[in-house]
Amino acid sequence: MPDLPALELLLAVARLGSLGRAAAEAGISQPAASARMRTLERLAGVPLLERTPRGSVLTPAGVLVTEWAGPLLDAADELDTGLAALREDHNTRLRVEASLTVAEYLLPRWLVALREALPGVAVSLRVGNSTDVAARVLAGEADLGFTEGVRAPGGLDSAVVAHDRLTVVVAPGHRWARRRSPLPAAELAATPLVQREPGSGTREVLAAALARHGTPAADPLLELASTTALKAAAVSGAGPAVLSSLAVADDIASGRLVAVEVAGLALSRSLRAVWPHGTHPTGPARELLSLTRGTA
């Protein structure tokens, strides 16, 4: 298993052109950096660096590992920032409360950006469903909230920060992937799906939308507890799954999954930032809100 600090060091070497400078930046000694790179190269089996008396440059294999490591470290950074926000739950400066979809897909990047813009602010993060969020913002227990739903909660001012749409996805080999016309809602309802556990938000939204078509939904094909598991099952051809468009965007782009159009089904909802009615977010809350603005 690759080791995150070693990968970070590799990127630093690529950027700075020398093992010693990378070591200094990482706050470790030059021999330690040398040893880390050696273990990483032992893991890869091929040299990743070309050492010269004037510095070190990446080999082609090193470039490849670098490119693979970039997204990995980004994800780690987002997780780390998220953990820090959870940690700040009590002694806080900016208290954010968000519904799960926003917390899962959008907030990590915003928090990373916020930390860059305002390094000093301690951000706390709580997770709750949309009514919880609204209640806590109203009660002044959170400075800024993020909710999901078709309409804004009452008593709050809000701004739409993103749109989310439940998307039906199948593996590329599935027959729905070759359809040229939208899938009738009735056929979707009659087909066993890979689903989240009962009580999950997306599952209930889907059930409600299908019920409006008067078609009783088939029993789930499989019930799984995490988005990752759901996607993996769909990719492996277990059957169609219904997921947030934010969760499957990259899988669709890379061709792992194919989105299936469904006729006449309203599966869209808005993700909103909310704050108490009549006020304007200020300070860090204002900054965070402005970071979300471009991404509508």
Next chain:
Amino acid sequence: MPDLPALELLLAVARLGSLGRAAAEAGISQPAASARMRTLERLAGVPLLERTPRGSVLTPAGVLVTEWAGPLLDAADELDTGLAALREDHNTRLRVEASLTVAEYLLPRWLVALREALPGVAVSLRVGNSTDVAARVLAGEADLGFTEGVRAPGGLDSAVVAHDRLTVVVAPGHRWARRRSPLPAAELAATPLVQREPGSGTREVLAAALARHGTPAADPLLELASTTALKAAAVSGAGPAVLSSLAVADDIASGRLVAVEVAGLALSRSLRAVWPHGTHPTGPARELLSLTRGTA
């Protein structure tokens, strides 16, 4: 910085419902698992598990961390598989040689899938430009090649496995993001861009396409050595960048970057699997090829 094995263990606890069983699956003792979870919780500052005498279940914060960790561990798995393939460069069973774009964005997932389908096969991976790849496949030094370009290399049979298109991206705040009509190629050529270093494949393709419009390209605004750095610069508003569509798909989906249409510029190329003319890939090569099929 979060610790990958600990995150994996957290997912195992979520899946198996008990610390002890997760420990057994990870091949460590139950107290070790307990300690790892405690460390992770100290990092998060809030409990991630609710311990009961009948097992452990995730708290809401635990669920959130789990969802954040999923993509991270997937990326780590892809990197790990890629490293293993680099390591097998000599004592090999399936020798793959790929151009950088394919190796970077598509191969990791295929290799993960291949390892699942055919756990025993030792896959080796080399990276080279498209003409290198063609030469080595012809020489019998690679069993399967992957190239990029507008047409297939001579002397080889090929199958298109994906399409790649150079895409102009800007930060959401950039004025090009609000255009409703395609950008004239001349305006793109006249605008300083965030670019890769000279000699990079995508940069040369772009230069050639712009030259065909008779417009001298402006000097780069900034020259960066990695895709990640390029994207980061574009996101932060440094200026427009031109990147592979595969590299920016998820950034576009999440709204971090906005794609800009360009009028009448041929920036598309095919990513192809190639093998010696007249033969059919067989064994593991056939399997890998079939894994790529759905993703055209």
Next chain:
DNA sequence: ATGAGGTCATAAGGCGGCCTTATGGCCGGT
């Protein structure tokens, strides 16, 4: 030619972390 400055590798020693085994407390079911 020669010395200065920079790069990286090797060697030896010390410290910390993590894992193991052993044990105890807690709760729910029988």
Next chain:
DNA sequence: ACCGGCCATAAGGCCGCCTTATGACCTCAT
């Protein structure tokens, strides 16, 4: 009331990684 599963704590040992010190090598300038 007892048994079994689950988790926490405690003590001890081992491995790994880091640091400092040193040396070899190359390049450039004098």
